[in-house]
Amino acid sequence: MEQQTQSPFQAALKPGIIMGLIAMAVTYLAYFIDSSLLASGWFFLVSIVIFFVLIIYFGKQYRSxxxxxxxxxxxxxxxxxxxxxxxxxxxxxxxxxxxxxxxSLPQVLADLTFENTVSMMEKFGVNPDSIPPDQLEEMRVNSASGFTLSGQLKGFGFSLIFYAVLALILGAILKKRDKSLDY
Incomplete structure (x- = not known):
C-alpha cells in the first residue's frame, strides 16, 4: 500500500500552530519579565532567529x-x-x-520606540534639537500608530511581504533535488 504524502498546506498547519504558540509564549514571557523588552531591537532579532531555525527544522522533517x-x-x-x-x-x-x-501597554511601547529612535539618531550624529518640532511629533504619532489595532492589522499585512521574501530564502535552503533522476 502506497503512503499518502501531505500537501504543503497540510504539512504546514501543525508547525504553524506550534510556532504561533511559541511566539505568543515568548511575547507574553517578555511582557511579564519586562514589558520594555517588547520595544527592543534585540527581542525582534532573537524572535526572527528562533522563527528561522524552527522553520528549517520543520521543513527538514517534511522533506524527510x-x-x-x-x-x-x-x-x-x-x-x-x-x-x-x-x-x-x-x-x-x-x-x-x-x-x-x-x-496602556501600546502607549508605553510607543514612547520607548520613539526614545529609541531619537537615541539612534543621536548615535548617527543628528541633534534632536535640530529637528523641527512638527517632524518630531510626526515621528511620535507614527511610533504610536503601530501599536493600535489598525496598526497591528496593517503590520500583519506588511509581514506577509516579509514572509514571502523569507520563504524564498527558506525554499532555497530546504529544497533538495533527487540527483539520481538526472540522465
Whole structure:
C-alpha cells in the first residue's frame, strides 16, 4: 500500500500552530519579565532567529516525510504557509495583549520606540534639537500608530511581504533535488 504524502498546506498547519504558540509564549514571557523588552531591537532579532531555525527544522522533517527530496516550490509553499499561520496566531495574541490584557501597554511601547529612535539618531550624529518640532511629533504619532489595532492589522499585512521574501530564502535552503533522476 502506497503512503499518502501531505500537501504543503497540510504539512504546514501543525508547525504553524506550534510556532504561533511559541511566539505568543515568548511575547507574553517578555511582557511579564519586562514589558520594555517588547520595544527592543534585540527581542525582534532573537524572535526572527528562533522563527528561522524552527522553520528549517520543520521543513527538514517534511522533506524527510516526502522521501528526502523536495522541490523549491514545495519548500516555498510549506515555509510561507507555516509563517502565515504562525503570524496569524501571534498577531491574535498580541492584539489580546495590547487591547484586552494591558490597554496602556501600546502607549508605553510607543514612547520607548520613539526614545529609541531619537537615541539612534543621536548615535548617527543628528541633534534632536535640530529637528523641527512638527517632524518630531510626526515621528511620535507614527511610533504610536503601530501599536493600535489598525496598526497591528496593517503590520500583519506588511509581514506577509516579509514572509514571502523569507520563504524564498527558506525554499532555497530546504529544497533538495533527487540527483539520481538526472540522465
Amino acid at each position: 516525510d516526502l522521501g528526502g527530496f523536495m522541490s523549491f516550490g514545495t519548500a516555498f509553499n510549506f515555509s510561507f504557509i507555516t509563517m502565515v499561520i504562525s503570524g496569524l496566531i501571534s498577531s491574535i495574541g498580541t492584539i489580546l495583549l495590547f487591547q484586552v490584557i494591558d490597554p
